[in-house]
Amino acid sequence: MSQIDFVSRVGVWWTSDLWPINDVLTRAREIERLGYGSLFYGEAGGKETFTQAAALLGGTERLVVGTGIANIHARSAPASESGARTLAALHPGRFVLGLGVSHAPLVEHSYAGSYSRPLSTMRDYLRTMDAVPDGIEPGAQRTARLLAALGPKMIELSGTAADGAHPYLVTPEHTANTRERLGPDKWVVSEQAVALTTDREAGLRRAHQHLHMYSQLPNYQNSWLRQGFDESDLVVGGSDKLAEGMVAMGDAGTVATHVRRHLDAGADHVLVQVLDDDPLPALRELAPALQLKQKSDHRER
Numbered sequence: 001m002s003q004i005d006f007v008s009r010v011g012v013w014w015t016s017d018l019w020p021i022n023d024v025l026t027r028a029r030e031i032e033r034l035g036y037g038s039l040f041y042g043e044a045g046g047k048e049t050f051t052q053a054a055a056l057l058g059g060t061e062r063l064v065v066g067t068g069i070a071n072i073h074a075r076s077a078p079a080s081e082s083g084a085r086t087l088a089a090l091h092p093g094r095f096v097l098g099l100g101v102s103h104a105p106l107v108e109h110s111y112a113g114s115y116s117r118p119l120s121t122m123r124d125y126l127r128t129m130d131a132v133p134d135g136i137e138p139g140a141q142r143t144a145r146l147l148a149a150l151g152p153k154m155i156e157l158s159g160t161a162a163d164g165a166h167p168y169l170v171t172p173e174h175t176a177n178t179r180e181r182l183g184p185d186k187w188v189v190s191e192q193a194v195a196l197t198t199d200r201e202a203g204l205r206r207a208h209q210h211l212h213m214y215s216q217l218p219n220y221q222n223s224w225l226r227q228g229f230d231e232s233d234l235v236v237g238g239s240d241k242l243a244e245g246m247v248a249m250g251d252a253g254t255v256a257t258h259v260r261r262h263l264d265a266g267a268d269h270v271l272v273q274v275l276d277d278d279p280l281p282a283l284r285e286l287a288p289a290l291q292l293k294q295k296s297d298h299r300e301r
Contacts, residue, residue, distance in 0.1 A: 002144035002163050004187065005093035006269055007062050008292050010259060011038030013191050013271035014279050017046025024052075025059040027280055032063040034283060035292030040068035040098065040166075040191075040271050049074075050083040057091040064093075068166055068191070068271070069100030069148045072121070077128035082136050089140035096189070098166045099125070100148030119153050126161045146189055150174075150223040155181050163187050164268075169211075169220060169246050172261040174227050179266025190267045193247045194255045195275045196282040203249035206275040208237035211246060247275065256289035 012031050016024045028039055039056060043049040049070045056065045070080060080097065087095040101118040126145070147158035149165040155178055158165040164187030165178050175190045182188060193210055195203040214220045215238045224233065224242060233239040238246070248258035255272075262270045274282040 002142055003093045004064060004096055004144050004269075005062070006037035006064055008035055008037040009263060009267075009269055010036060010290050010292060011040065011064065011066075011189075011269055011271045012036050012279065012283065013040045013042075013068055013273040015042040015044075015046070021047075021052075021055055025055065027278075028056050028060055028063060030280060031283060032060050034287045036063075036272075036283065036287070037269065038064035038066055038096070038271065040066035040096070040189075042068055043071050043074065044102075050087070053087055053095060054090075057087060057094055062094070064096060065091075066096035066146075066166075066189070067098045068168070069098040069102075069146075071102045072099055072125045073102055077125045078132050080125075081129040081132040084143040084145075085132075085137035085140050088143045089137045092141050095143050096146060097143045098146045098148065098189075099162070100166075119157065122147065122154070123157060123161060126157075144187065146187060149178070150219060151226070152181065158182065159186050164189065167191065169193070169214060169223070171227055171245055172258075172265040174223075175262045175267050176265035187269075188267045189269045189271065190262045191271045191273055192259055192262060193273045193275055194258075194282070194286075195247050195249045196252065196255060196285060197249065198251050200249065203247070204240055204243050207243035207247035207249070210275050211238040211243060212236060215242075252285050252289035255286060256291075259290065 049067045084097045145162040146166040149155040149158040159182040166189045168191045195206040197203045233242040248255045
């Protein structure tokens with residue numbers, strides 16, 4: 001298994017495409033100082049993901065940087081593998097390559113690609129990555145690969161052809177199901193959106209805004225139905241029930257308790273996504289409640 005050197009079991013998920021990279025680096029350094037173990041970010045037509053990773057890794061000391069996820073339709077499999085190996089050679093144990101098939105509207109309109117047979121497409125992509133010659137960055141530790149896995153077949157593939165799963169917009173019960181399917185020896189890195197407010201209506205407004213785009217994508221609709229929600233929850237922006245199921249709301253202690261539910265359910269690492277443009281104020285407040293420590297407490301693999 002590929003090593004990931006998380007310094008703590010809680011990290012950050014923040015897509016900062018609209019921020020100047022130097023401002024992102026300033027915040028990444030503080031995220032690291034606060035004791036968070038990682039910084040993951042998305043890729044949906046904004047900044048190029050490997051360039052961001054190189055900047056973040058070079059600008060921090062121990063922070064793990066992860067793509068959450070790198071869209072496999074945005075670059076060839078050899079490009080992903082060779083880029084990941086180069087980052088692994090420069091920063092051993094600190095780069096996680098999260099890969100995903102994305103969504104039909106984005107793939108077909110932004111990348112002019114085909115979204116047919118996403119499971120087979122991912123399987124073939126991973127096989128092509130494996131075929132890249134060993135002469136590319138010889139001796140470098142292979143980067144840990146996580147798949148954006150929501151349904152049972154993609155979760156299974158994340159265990160047989162990758163190093164684990166990166167579930168997004170899921171309940172702790174889904175994390176437990178993923179752990180059960182993968183067994184004890186694969187990584188489960190779950191994302192958890194949070195709204196740090198004791199004003200329920202304000203929290204719901206943030207949650208509905210956050211879910212607005214996702215609620216219109218079939219992949220997430222199907223995932224939520226499998227997680228126990230029903231058709232009445234799949235309105236644009238999500239129902240209040242869905243919003244409260246996907247977004248941890250409340251004071252720092254309440255949010256920290258929800259994060260720990262994912263850890264108790266079997267997640268190795270949980271990524272906190274603050275539903276504010278600038279995540280730092282909330283991350284500063286959350287850090288003591290999460291009892292973050294600089295000393296490593298992750299499971300060796």
